[in-house]
Amino acid sequence: MSEPTAAAPFGLWERMLAGRYLRARSSQGGVALISIISFVGIMLAVAVLIIVMSVMNGFRAELLNRILGFNGHLYVSGDVVDDTRRGAAVERLLKVPGVVQAAPVLEAQVIAMGPSQITGAVVRGLEPLDMKATKIVAGNLTAGSLKDFGVGDYGGDTIIVGARLAQAVGVRAGDSLTLISPSGGTTAFGGAPLQKTYTVGATFSVGMSQYDQAYIYMPLAQAQLFFGREGTTDAIEVKVENPDKALEMKAAVSRAAGPTALVTDWTQRDSSFWGALKVERNVMRLILMLLVAIAAMNIISGLVMLVKNKGRDIAILRTMGASQQSILRIFFMAGASVGVLGTAAGLALGVLFCAYIGPIQGLVESITGQTVFASDVYFLSHIPAKVDWSEVLIITSWALGMSFLATLPPARRASRLDPVEALRYE
Helix, strand or coil, X not given: CCCCCCCCCCCHHHHHHHHHHHHCCHHHCCCHHHHHHHHHHHHHHHHHHHHHHHHHHHHHHXXXXXXXXXXXXXXXXXXXXXXXXXXXXXXXXXXXXXXXXXXXXXXXXXXXXXXXXXXXXXXXXXXXXXXXXXXXXXXXXXXXXXXXXXXXXXXXXXXXXXXXXXXXXCCCCCCXXXXXXXXXXXXXXXXXXXXXXXXXXXXXXXXXXXXXXXXXXXXXXXXXXXXXXXXXXXXXXXXXXXXXXXHHHHHHHHHHHXXXXXXXXXXXXXXXXXXXXXXXXXXXXXXXXXXXXXXXXXXXXXXXXXXXXXXXXXXXXXXXCCCHHHHHHHHHHHHHHHHHHHHHHXXXXXXXXXXXXXXXXXXXXXHHCCCCCCHHHHCCCCCCCCCCHHHHHHHHHHHHHHHHHHHHHHHHHHHCCCHHHHHHCC
């Protein structure tokens, strides 16, 4: 007669007992309430971690798209920005594979005087063709058009104004706006302020108040004349197909610009800002991962109580031939199932929240009557959310790992329970 074969690990009877113990009421020695609390804790912790990290990813992506769409990815400065050398340098830069735009730019501060207010602003001088190629501005005009931009002597007197700035000073497309340059004129006693009235050809809104309320676009030749900087510019802004590869293309751009040129990239210009954003993101991830670990620890208390209440059942199972490994697997599945279900529910809740974050923001604002995401504070007009699936995988793996780890000590304690001692006091 052949010997009975051992039951397969995680077999049907082990799964059945684990589910029965998990669903048992308190009167039957179960810990259903504690299991529910553990489930809700893990679900909320995972959902919050996914939502917060997705919002931070979205915030960074939105800022990156707007900042790099508004500004250049690489900057060429030095002797090559002078009028005599600039044209040839631009032609060489445009031949570099991956470069899509090379635009000479001049920036200076002015005082803008409108009917309603006097405020400071930044004038950016661009060639008319480069202005039209800057899609984040040319494609987001709120009023007017670019047809008169660059038309006339020295580029003409038509300017493009940020929508928030135009609203602040009280002008619209077609109105006049007076600008004062602190160093435009030259006298025998040095520089003197220069005042000139321009026509607002159009207003733009790029969805980032930092630019919409501060910037004015002016034809490059007119900006050179107005600021007394004929024959030179600040830099040549270079835009590439993929901003993330700007560092890799820096050497090629530097060779094309020439030995006397200085090339910098966008990470160097805003290094403190991007560095602070990265540190904040990493610290927030660490804090919320600890929150997930704390939520998973609730499984320990529930499972310890379950083991204590089911001591008689464990002893009977052991006397009937169940091995220590079978008991360990039964209670491991009972605790781990809470973590798995909680993680799955948290994953679904977090992804759904991110997918419908716009309507949720509108609902909360309509109920509370308060602005949840002030654009003048956060530079964006809405809450961004970008689900990074690789990060979601890390979050779910962490939650599952913490749940399994929290389940092991009480499950191991159950497997080592002495049947004789357990039945002695029953």
